Amino acid sequence: MDFAEKVVDLSTRINDLREHVTTEEATKNALILPFLQMLGYDTFDPRVVVPEFTSDTGTKKNEKVDYAVMKDGCPIMLIECKTCGCTLDQGKANQLHRYFQNTPTARVAILTDGISYKFFSDLDKPNLMDPKPFMVFDFEKIEESLIPELRKLSNGQFDENSTLDAAQNLKYTREIKRLMAQQFExxxxxxxxxxxxxxxxxxxxxxxxxxxxxxxxxxxxxxxxxxxxxxxxxxxxGDSSVQLSMSAMSDEAEPATTEEEDDKPKVITTEEEIEGFHIVKAILREFVEPSRIIMRDTQSYCGILLDDNNRKPICRMHFNATQKYLGLLDDNKAETRHAIDSLDDIYSFADGLKGAVERYK
Structure with a gap:
């Protein structure tokens, strides 16, 4: 299993468990320790991951950060954990700021609720944690472009100089993207x-x-x-595991294109449709080879098929209006649309998606 697949698997786990995680300790055990394991750190080896790491600050003694990731006997990352669903505001980062300042070998600090991970460093002033994170990785809404950056923090990949260079680039890129988005809007x-x-x-x-x-x-x-x-x-x-066909999804052959059709709006696949497609793949990966699950976009809906076969529809995503719908089809190919408020709601229809695949086996 490659690193990206591990990220998707952890995202699925988080979605399954989050409503049952109501305390900080439960958050650590159910969500954060699996995150460290995904990065390749042995959470059962105190030479690698130290829980309740002592980081005395000034006159305050016995101050403890939740976890320290170690390398050659020295902490390289500090992790402050909050209860799942907790708002990770600046006030909650202040405590981590004190720990970071008193641990000079640690160049990365992480504030997390087990779902969202905010990564800080000391890019502005040495040994002083920056007020803004250089990266925010949210398992509820995974940015695929950040997966390679997250992998750089994994065991065997972590290199201080490379990490700081990447952090510097991410910091400024993130701010430029924010400014550009403001200008475009x-x-x-x-x-x-x-x-x-x-x-x-x-x-x-x-x-x-x-x-x-x-x-x-x-x-x-x-x-x-x-x-x-x-x-x-x-x-x-160029990716055999993810294919996109711009032809219309129907049970019948498509008619030849006419000049009038050339004037119709082009099919545009949105980021939400791509994310929805990956959620469906994550749900079904235990029941069918992911490479068999194919997406076809049309002007009216975005369809997901088994084996790129029009006669094997799994579901249809109607995401082009304000109210989004997930369409599930019965044995007679009759579609029932289910209103969803967010892409996470797709997980609620896992049984229906699995049932669609079972019909074609």
Whole structure:
């Protein structure tokens, strides 16, 4: 099992157990220790993972951080745990800040509730924990681009210099992404002028800038959608375990394309549809080879098939409207739509998804 699969498995475990985890100790045992094990650290070896690590700070004695990950007898990571579902605000990071300052060999500090993991370092000032994390890894909404970065912290991969370089890049990339998202959602006048000045030959008076505001916002959104769609098609064409077909999902052969159809909106696969697809794969991985589960997107819904066969539909994701629906089909291919409030609700229909696969065995 590769590292990405271990991450998905832990995400599934967290979703199954979270409602039963109501104390900090339960959070540690059920969620956080499996996280450390996923990273390859032996949680039963006190030379590797030390619980209740003493980190005296100033006049305060017997201060203890929940876990310290050790290397060559020295702590390299400190982990402060909170109860599952707890808000990980700045106030809860203050305690970890004190521990970090008093443990100079530790260059990574983690604040977690067993679901969300906030990773800190001392990139601004040596031995002083930065106020903002350089990475936030959320098992409820996994960012695939962060999986390789998480793997760099695993046993056998951890290297202090490489980790700090990666942390520096992640810190600034994260902030730039945040600023770009703000500009795309609500572009400032300077941002609008930057582009309008390159396509408009007249003087950029206030009324012209106002006219270009909506154009720049729409162009930014169109550009993002096109880039996502192109990247998904390119990536999935080369990955045998994840395939994406842009043809319509139906039980009958598709008619030939007409000129009128060329004018119809293009099919755009959204990030939510991709995430939903991975959730379905995670649910079914124990019952069927994951490579047999295929996604096909259409203008009306995103379908998930077994063996890329139109006659073996597993479910349909209707995610293009404000209210999302998961469609399950019976033996006669009649679809029943179930309203869902979040992608996590897909796990509630695990039995229906497994039943669909069983019908085709």
């Amino acid at each position: 609500n572009p400032t006048e300077d941002f609008i002028r930057l582009f309008a000045g390159q396509v408009y030959s007249g003087q950029l008076r206030a009324n012209v800038v106002e006219d270009f505001s909506a154009r720049v916002k729409q162009a930014a959104q169109d550009c993002i959608n096109e880039m996502i769609n192109d990247r998904l098609k390119s990536a999935m064409t």
